[in-house]
Amino acid sequence: MVKQTIVERFAEESHPDVLEEFDRASLEELVSKHETPFMVLDLSEVDYQYKSLQAALPGVKLFYALKALSHPALIKRLKSLGCNFDLATIGEVELVESLGVKGDQCIHTHPIKKDKEIKRALEFGCNRFVIDNMEELKKFIPYAGQVELIVRVSFRSKQAVVDLSRKFGCALEELPLLVEFAQQNSIEVIGLSFHVGSQSLSPMTQANAIRASIAAMKVMNSVNWKFLDIGGSFPVSYQEAVLPIADFCAPVMEALSELPENIEIFAEPGRFIAAPSMIEVVSIVGKARRGAKIWYYLDDGVYGGFSGQMFDHATYPLAPLKPFDPTGEFLSSVLAGPTCDSIDVVAEDIELPDMEIGDILVGKKMGAYTIASATEFNFYPKPKVVVVEDIFDPETEAL
Secondary structure, three states: OEEEEHHHHOOOOOOOOOOOOOOOHHHHHHHHHHOOOOOEEEEEHHHHHHHHHHOOOOOOEEEEEEOOOOOHHHHHHHHHHOOEEOOOOOHHHHHHOOOOOOHHHHHHHHHHHHHHHHHHHHHHHHOEEEEHHHHHHOHHHHHHHOOEEEEEEOOOOOOEEEEOOOOOEEEEHHHHHHHHHHHHOOOOOEEEEEEOOEOOOHHHHOOOHHHOOOOOHHOOOOOOOOOEEEOOOOOOOOOOOOOOHHHHHHHHHHHOOOOOOOOOOEEEEOHHHHHEEEEEEEEEEEEEOOOOOOEEOOOOOOOOOEEEHOOOOOOOOEEEEEOOOOOEEEEEEEOOOOOOOOEEEEEEEEEEOOOOOOEEEEEEOOOOOOOOOOOOOOHOOOOOOEEEOOOOOOEEEEE
């Protein structure tokens, strides 16, 4: 493998400094107030991402996928913006309920549920559930007349980083049997849903899934179709370039224009809203030369805030806080996490400027599937989250 400099490895859009849009003085002030490692959740970025996606999907009702990042400050901000919520567990029900979200602002999208999870959602006031198989449908016989079901259909996507249709979703050919059984048992089926995969790099899979769903609805015209849920998949740029969100959504909106006017459209963004909204600040706590490489040991790694590298297949833009000369000397280096496990390596086969213990590194776009999947392996605590209104405004609140 050819070694890469930090410029090649971590820079975005060919910029040599991935921190260039941040005010370093503000970041340094945060470091002076908070012990590393810590995450910084920027609520102004939440606003920007939500409004950008809503503008690209006019008329589509957005349900934020809580699993991406369920921090209370983010949920409260999205609630104030008029966002709805996609939830899947009793814990998520109780979280949004505690923050004043109402059940009719939510959909319960986990295709597989315990009976107590159905009951708890109904107690909360959420009566829209997703199913994708006959055994799951049978669980709703006792709740006929109380629920509205959305059937999830599988559309596989080789271009998605995370293929969510591998685990969930029925084949289109199974739909008539599910609908017939529901009707025979007075269970109301009111919509179709799909998810072509997280971090989808092409909108055409989603557009094709929309058209296939429309065709299925037309065939099953005995159903009073009310909803089409087009899932998530809206990408963000980590290392690779992605389409601007307006361009990505253009063919999606073109396909949606073929829907009958009486059908409401849902989407379930998670990553697109959460990922750019949070950065992580870490310190170098150790340094050693091992063979031809210099190993820098960070105070967080893949068992903590960088867990998305393992579970979400993401590689985050990362750079030193202090400015460096991109034309200067670079050394063959490894960035390792703090735990005793040898798998805890954030980056290797890269070239970095010479750094010292105590130097700060900043990881970008670390809001989605990072702190959500972080552990406390080796009894290292998860990074705390510091909430700011704007990265240029160092007024913070640690939650």
